[in-house]
Amino acid sequence: MSKIIPNISVDCVVFGFDTNTKSLNVLLIKRYLESEDDDEPLVNDYVLTGYHTFEQETIDETATRVLKELTGLDNVYKKQFKVFGDPNRLMNEKDIIWAQNENFNQRTITIAYYFLVKTHEVDLENNIHHPQWFPVNDLPELGFDHRDIINEAYADLKEKALYKPIIFELLPDKFTFNELQDTYESILGNEMDNRNFRRKLLTKKYIIALDEKQVGVSKRPSQLFMFSKDVYQKTYKESYLINI
Amino acid sequence: MSKIIPNISVDCVVFGFDTNTKSLNVLLIKRYLESEDDDEPLVNDYVLTGYHTFEQETIDETATRVLKELTGLDNVYKKQFKVFGDPNRLMNEKDIIWAQNENFNQRTITIAYYFLVKTHEVDLENNIHHPQWFPVNDLPELGFDHRDIINEAYADLKEKALYKPIIFELLPDKFTFNELQDTYESILGNEMDNRNFRRKLLTKKYIIALDEKQVGVSKRPSQLFMFSKDVYQKTYKESYLINI
DNA sequence: AACATATAACGTAATAATGACATTTAATTA
């Protein structure tokens, strides 16, 4: 049995994109504690999943382990983006109640990761944590400093999406151009002209048109595309284009 | 007296740019341990500065404190870029010798920051750590996992320099256009056409031509420029230009 | 005073990328 390091943990922000609602979502689990006199619950909000690092484990392994438990997924895009270590970060009223109940009260610093997953690959049903997706722009009440953590993760994702092809981590293997644009618009929070967007990205050799169309839609079906990481890595030249 | 958290530390990569040698440098301190029989020293290499976090201190405060001790500087650009937490990260031969001598051997995770400083503002003389500048491309033998840490810091800096105006943190308040270009070239590791470089950056309103020239040079003196963070923040529109 | 030296500073033309804008096409369903 592995021993945990009591003052070091990992928290995981799991991002998914829902192509139906066109919403960038975050996976959260409920934090619930009943009062003794069965009145109002003492704690009833949502949190990220996380766990302490084991003594013989890298931080990355902790993150991977936590994600696997939550989603069942391996080999997911992962970014360690910030450490949250304020001595008072778990000192809200509800966090203190929770900490007393759960028997942790030491100063804990947490290393925060975000993950980009394909929503349809996450099985929410058979999951002891009962995770739920929430739009990143419409989050429920959150415990600990997890709202901060999510906001920082989102800010980092926004920036990174502009110059790395990470958006494809959020899309199915086969996607339409409109889905791609929707995903960009959700992440970046702005609308784009569809003609200009297509022109720009259609020239990229690593976005490959498939000989295949959407099926089962009652309208003109879109063409499907795929992203080739391989072609990307081979053809992308770091332009060193200063863009300040 | 503040108590330290024994398994959590901060390490600081301090970058400076030397306009004379046109070299991006890192500030290092010596790690030295003599053997008892006075032969070869047991440990004789260089390391970053770092220190443990105090119990009532944020991680950012730790970093700021360590930098202040090393350089005397406050209010310096600082980026927390990565955590190094491999269980075996301090397990090289020399690190073990050092750890026995210094009496630490527990697993320690370190939160790494880099700082961008103006070289001429750092006083190397009156400093108990005796720090020295080394070119990032020609580092001496380094202790612990500090070569990794520096390389990761450098990679992050390279990326960030392309889309944030952080380069000015490395330059004096008044700089010439050629110094600006030299700094970019050192960081990005490529040469640029000087006409195109000027044209591109001269159009930026936040790079302001001063009514002032270099003095004491035996050639045509350059015009001096300054960077206005204020103008930058007011005029920069996030273009949301996808650049993948 | 004229010249040498050294580096700062600049221009042009061809090509590529961007931004702004509305219509046509291709499938399903009634």
Add this chain to the structure above:
DNA sequence: TAATTAAATGTCATTATTACGTTATATGTT
């Protein structure tokens, strides 16, 4: 076969980029 729905596309004016060599302005030297 007509209606519906969303997919897909074209053009033009403006701006940005690339590639390239010459001129300007200071100091130092004779």
